[in-house]
Structures are given as structure tokens and as C-alpha cells.
Amino acid sequence: MEPTILAEITGNIATVGYGLAAIGPGIGIGIVAGKTVEAMARQPELAGRLQVTMFLGIAFTELLAFIGVAVFFIFV
């Protein structure tokens, strides 16, 4: 007997994978930026140095999200 297909999904599962890969860095960048704002509010005179550190933190965190993008191109 022929199986009856009621619904089917086409497309690439990698899109879901990237969605999952973006959760962690998203939370991470939020924490980094939020804590920097907090620290700058406490000590506005350190704002410059804090911003540099924030960008460093964001650079490391966001790399994970970008590896998620790279995986799509490498394995698909």
C-alpha cells in the first residue's frame, strides 16, 4: 500500500541548527553589554576602558554564532 503523505517539510535542517547556535551567543552578548552598562553607570570615568573590554568580550562571544554559520557552509 502506498503511504499517504499528509504533510512534508522541505528545506534545509541547517537553518534550525543555526537558530540553536544563536541562542547561546545571544544570551552571552546580552550579559556582556548589560554588565558593561551597569559598570559604566557605577564608574563613568572608566567608560572608555570598559567599552574596549566589552568589544573584546563580544568578539569572543559572537564567534560562536559565526561558527554556527560556517558549519552550514562546511558540512552542507
Added chain:
Amino acid sequence: MFAPEPLTEFPHCRLCASAQKQEIALLYNAAYLLIPMESEGEFHAPGIGEFLGLPALFFADTPFEINRIILVRLLAIALMLFLFWFALRKPTRVPGRNQSIAELALGFVQVQIADQILGKDLGRRYLPLLAGLFFGILAMNITGVVPFLNISGTSIIAMPLVLGLVAYVVFIYAGIKALGPGKFFKNSLFPAGVPWPIYILLAPIEFINIFIVRPLSLALRLLLNMMVGHLLLVLCFSATNFFFFTAGGWAGLFGVGTLAFGFIFTFVEFAVYILQAYIFTLLTAVYVQQAVAEEH
């Protein structure tokens, strides 16, 4: 309109390509038959073909083959060199307008990156390298939003990899020069202040982190930022084109939305290009600083 992408051969699998070629060709034909042909009304999402397998423009089939991205790189670097030469060709003690703009730009690298991370002495020594990295990357990135060029020179892996290699060589050289090879590798692999059995675990991790992940992550961060930015812009504008001209009718309303998004993303990308040049240079400075530190 359905058309299969041309079968691109990547150089690294040229050996195995001949054996697989027929099989792939068969699969392509099979897929081609299964999917019904549509002459109109299908949207093509941008893919990796934006970056790889571009047609050659000059010197085809030689090692010096120039395609669009390489031409953009050459143009960007030539323009950057010309601008700096033009601004600083006759330096005077009281700077004119052009000279003060160039000095402002170089001052940014000196104050915000070199002095802040490396301190006065080291910062002075590594300033030429950092400024070169910053403005080189900036010039090649910024072409992504320049009309008619529309692609970043750093959006295929070769350029970021070379830049990452430069940073890699520089921070190892800086460490060896400041501390001597023995002390540099000891400091890097066996950081002080942990009980010795931990080193069995820590030394390999530090080795992977410092000598493998660092240059690769520099290169990948730059590459993927540029690539994703370009894909987003292409997606927005090709969707606009599709909604306006192919879909027609009420779908044109979506086209207005995607056009607005594309416009906004152009400015976002502009900010990202500057930020990525800054972050690359900043991280290089941080790595140099960590390499020359007595203990960290």
C-alpha cells in the same frame, strides 16, 4: 525559473573529482527531472556562489587570475595608499586640512589601540603594524557598501587567513623577542599559579588555544562577519527585486519592506565593517601584550 547551479570543482578535490563527476552529473540530471520546470516566479536565495567560483576577469587560467573580489581588494588598497600619500605627502608642523584628517585617523589607532593596550613604549614600536592592519582591513571591508563594488575584499578566506597569519607571527615574534623562546613558551603553556598536576590538563588546552585557535578565530571572525553581511544585503535587495518585478501586484508592498530593511542593513554593515577592523587590530594588540607580559 529553475536552473541547477553550475558544477564547480574545488581545487582540493580535483583528484577525486573525475571519479565522482559522472555520478554527480547523473544525480544532477535526476534532480533536474524530478523538480517541475517553472519558467517564472521562483525566488533564488543567495548562497555560497556569491563568493566562490566567480568568473575570471583578467589573466584567466594563470596563477595571477583576477576575479571580482581580488580586483576590489586591489582597488581598495590602492585607494587607501593614495589617500594617505596624498594627505601626508608634504607634512608640516601646523597640519593642513587633509593632513589633520589623516593624523586624526592614525591618532585613533595610536590612542585607542596601541597606547591603551600596549602602553607607550611597546605601543610606539607596534604602531606601524597595527595601523597597517587597521586601515588595510578597513579599506577592504568598506568596499562592501560602496556602490558598484558591493563586496568586501575580506569576504573570501584567503585574505583573513593571511591577516590572521600576520598577527600570529607578530605575537610569537614579540613574545620571543621580549622574553626569549624558553620563557615565552613556558609562560604561554604553563601559566603560573596553579598546582602542578593541573598542567597535564592545562598545557594542551593552552597550546590549542594560543597556537591554533587564536589565528584561526581572528580569520574566521573577520571572514564570516563580511560574508554574512554581504549575504544579508543580497537577500534584502534580491527579495526587493523579486517582489517588485517578478511577483508583481500586491506583493510589491513586501518589496517596500525589504527595500527599507536593505537600506537599514547597509548602515548596520557600515558600522560592522569599522567595528571588525577595530576588533581585529585590538585583539592583535591584546595577543602581543599577553605574549610579552612577564607573568599572566
